[in-house]
Every structure is written in structure tokens, then in C-alpha cells.
Amino acid sequence: MENQNQDQSSGKPPLPFDIPDFETLLKKQGYALAGSHSAVKTCLWLKKAMNDEGFCYKGKFYGVASHRCLQMTPTLLCNQSCLFCWRPTEVPVPAPGEWDSPEKIVEESIACQRKLITGFGGSPNALRERWLEGNDPNNVAISLSGEPTMYPYLPELIEEYEKRGFTTFLVTNGTIPEMFAKVNPCQLYMSLDAPDLETYLKVCQPKSPALWDKISESLALMKEKSSRTVIRITLVKGVNMFNPEGYAELIKKASPDFVEIKAYMHLGFSRLRLERSAMPAHAEVLEFSEQVAKHLGYEIADESEISRVVLLSKDGKKSPVRKKT
Structure with a gap:
């Protein structure tokens, strides 16, 4: 395959390697394809658990x-190319000729998860009870890579998981308010990674500057949601880690139940775009979170130093996610 990095029209720096075909690249990264355009990947914490x-x-x-x-x-398609994203945003993702049904995606994603954790069943280091439970997943995080609201049957996909007893987490960049208005997971996340348009263009590199206005629409829609709602901020030191008052003013539009403020982690393909020094320490994340909380009128509910993340809520409390009744 021709090296796409020879084309400098995008303004992005060339990658220091030839790009393999897309499916090979996914497998190298530990993804399992579910159907023709969906994917599953186990995380470090699943292995630790x-x-x-x-x-x-x-x-x-x-x-x-x-x-x-x-x-x-x-879907692995996305309409942004965020600097901090650990996926290879430089690699073009082929659009599906036809979308798989929600039922097929749910069936195949569960099958993929079971296959990916097979090795723990015979591992002397793993707890067999945990492995058996892991074969019956009960929470889905629709947040792996790509922008899930680009999948046209996303509400039905969420419903299909919930029919099988899952709690559902959805993470979106908020750039497609038409779909944002339709979805109703157990917990709805929206990423907000800039306090203003100029920073947004630098950090998220959207396909169109007009997506910033779409994000504003989704923030307003979030306020009316029946789902539990979360605004997530990924802090990149020296890039978007400033103007806590600006973030707070935007968050007020959404009035979320929680705000997660998390450090950028120097992982995956983001290492080709950012220096390790762009990863803030937990103390820096905590200090910035305190400033956002002050301007927002929220309180710190919890923090995780190892993950460099702070949780804010309106009353300083937290509660477990629950299945819909």
C-alpha cells in the first residue's frame, strides 16, 4: 500500500513508518473486529482486575x-483528529458500504470479548471466578475509538445491550447534536476539550470549524437529558490546560451530574504528536479541577491518583450507575 504520509496536504507531520492495511493495523493494536465496522478492545484495567x-x-x-x-x-470513523487520541488518526478509515444491525454488533462484540479474555481462563495469575464473570459482561463502554454517533442505529444499539442486562456508557464528542438528542444510555458522556474555538481547532482538529457550534448545541441538549450526564475534559499541558472559568461557563450550559477532569496520557499514537511533558501530574489536574469547581459551583466528589482523574459533582457526592427500570 502506498505510504499515505508522503501527502503533506493535511499539514500533519509524516509518520515514521509505512502504513499497513487498516485491518492489519487494528489487529496489531489489539482490536478484535465485531462485524464489518465495529471493534472491541480490552483495556489494561480489565487485565489488572x-x-x-x-x-x-x-x-x-x-x-x-x-x-x-x-x-x-x-464505528472507527471520526470527524475529529484530536492531538491526544491514542488511535492512529493519521490513517484513513474506510467507510462501510453497509451498516451492520445492532443485534449483530451486540452478538459479535460479546463473542469478541470472550475470545479476547480466553487466556485468563488458564492463567495461574488470574482469579478463575473473575474470568467466569468476565465471560458474562454487564457494562458496555461505547467509547473505544471513533465517534459512535456516526453510527446511524446508535439508539437501537444501546437498547439492544440494555435488553441483555447491560448498563450502558456512551462517550461522544458532541458534534452531531441530531443523534445526541436521540440517545438515552444509562450514563452519557460528552467530551469538552477546549474553552474556546481557537483552542478547539488546535486540540481537536475537526473536519470543519462549524463543529464547535454543534458542540454548543449538544451542551444545551444535555441539560434536558434523562440519562445521567458527564462532561469529560482531557487536559494537555501547554495546550488546553488554561482558562478554567471558560470551561465552567460552557459546562453550565449542560448542567451535568458529573464532570471528569483527566490528564492526557502519553500512550499509543499520541506519542508521535505530543511530548511526554504534555502529560500533567495528578497534583496539577487536581489544582485545575479545584479552579473549575470554584467557577462552576461544584465540589470534588472523588479522585484517582493512578489514573490522574478528578470527579466533580453538584453536591460533592457520587453514586453507582444503575440499570434502567
């Missing part, structure tokens, strides 16, 4: 068992 080495901050904040959390995306 299997080996009785702790749970991720979603467990501490929201009661999610890491070993039973299925991390997936219904």
Missing part, C-alpha cells in the same frame, strides 16, 4: 467492575 490487581476509576466512581466491562465502538 482479572489478576486481582485493582479496578479502574470507573469502578471507584461509578461501581463498574473492570473485568465485566466491554469496551467497544460501533
Whole structure:
């Protein structure tokens, strides 16, 4: 395949390697394809949980068992190329000729998860009870890679997981308010990674500057949602880690139940775009979070130093995510 990096028209620096075909690249990164355009990937914390080495901050904040959390995306397409993204945003993603049904995606994503954790069943380091439970995932994080609201049957996908007893987390960049208005997961996240348009263009590199106005629309829509709502900020030192008052003013439009403020982590393909020094220390994240909380009128509800993340809520309290009744 021709090296796409020879084309400098995008203004992005060339990658220091030839780009393999897309499917090969996904497999090298540990993804399992579910259907023709969806993907599943296990995270570090699932592995740690299997080996009785702790749970991720979603467990501490929201009661999610890491070993039973299925991390997936219904599409690897995205309309942003965020500097901090650990996926290879430089590699073009082919659009599907036809979209898979929600039923097919759910079936195949669960099958992929079971296949990905097979090795823990015979591992002397893993807890067998955890492995058995892991084969029956009960939470789905629709947040792996790509922008899930680009999948046209996203509301039906969420419903299909919930029919099978899952709690549902959805993470979106908020750039497609038409779909944002339709979805109703157990917990709805929206990324907000800039306090103003200029910073947004630099950090998120959207396909169109007009997407900033779309984000504003989604913030307003969030205020009316029946789902539990979360605004997530990824802080990149020296890039978007300033103007806490500006972030607070935008967040007020959404009035979310929670705000997660998290450090950029120097992982994956982001290492080709950012220096390790762009990763703020937990103390810096905490200090910035305190400033946002002050301007927002929220309180710190919890923090996870190992993940460099701070949780804010209106009353300084937190509660586990629950299935819909």
C-alpha cells in the first residue's frame, strides 16, 4: 500500500513508518473486529482486575467492575483528529458500504470479548471466578475509538445491550447534536476539550470549524437529558490546560451530574504528536479541577491518583450507575 504520509496536504507531520492495511493495523493494536465496522478492545484495567490487581476509576466512581466491562465502538470513523487520541488518526478509515444491525454488533462484540479474555481462563495469575464473570459482561463502554454517533442505529444499539442486562456508557464528542438528542444510555458522556474555538481547532482538529457550534448545541441538549450526564475534559499541558472559568461557563450550559477532569496520557499514537511533558501530574489536574469547581459551583466528589482523574459533582457526592427500570 502506498505510504499515505508522503501527502503533506493535511499539514500533519509524516509518520515514521509505512502504513499497513487498516485491518492489519487494528489487529496489531489489539482490536478484535465485531462485524464489518465495529471493534472491541480490552483495556489494561480489565487485565489488572482479572489478576486481582485493582479496578479502574470507573469502578471507584461509578461501581463498574473492570473485568465485566466491554469496551467497544460501533464505528472507527471520526470527524475529529484530536492531538491526544491514542488511535492512529493519521490513517484513513474506510467507510462501510453497509451498516451492520445492532443485534449483530451486540452478538459479535460479546463473542469478541470472550475470545479476547480466553487466556485468563488458564492463567495461574488470574482469579478463575473473575474470568467466569468476565465471560458474562454487564457494562458496555461505547467509547473505544471513533465517534459512535456516526453510527446511524446508535439508539437501537444501546437498547439492544440494555435488553441483555447491560448498563450502558456512551462517550461522544458532541458534534452531531441530531443523534445526541436521540440517545438515552444509562450514563452519557460528552467530551469538552477546549474553552474556546481557537483552542478547539488546535486540540481537536475537526473536519470543519462549524463543529464547535454543534458542540454548543449538544451542551444545551444535555441539560434536558434523562440519562445521567458527564462532561469529560482531557487536559494537555501547554495546550488546553488554561482558562478554567471558560470551561465552567460552557459546562453550565449542560448542567451535568458529573464532570471528569483527566490528564492526557502519553500512550499509543499520541506519542508521535505530543511530548511526554504534555502529560500533567495528578497534583496539577487536581489544582485545575479545584479552579473549575470554584467557577462552576461544584465540589470534588472523588479522585484517582493512578489514573490522574478528578470527579466533580453538584453536591460533592457520587453514586453507582444503575440499570434502567
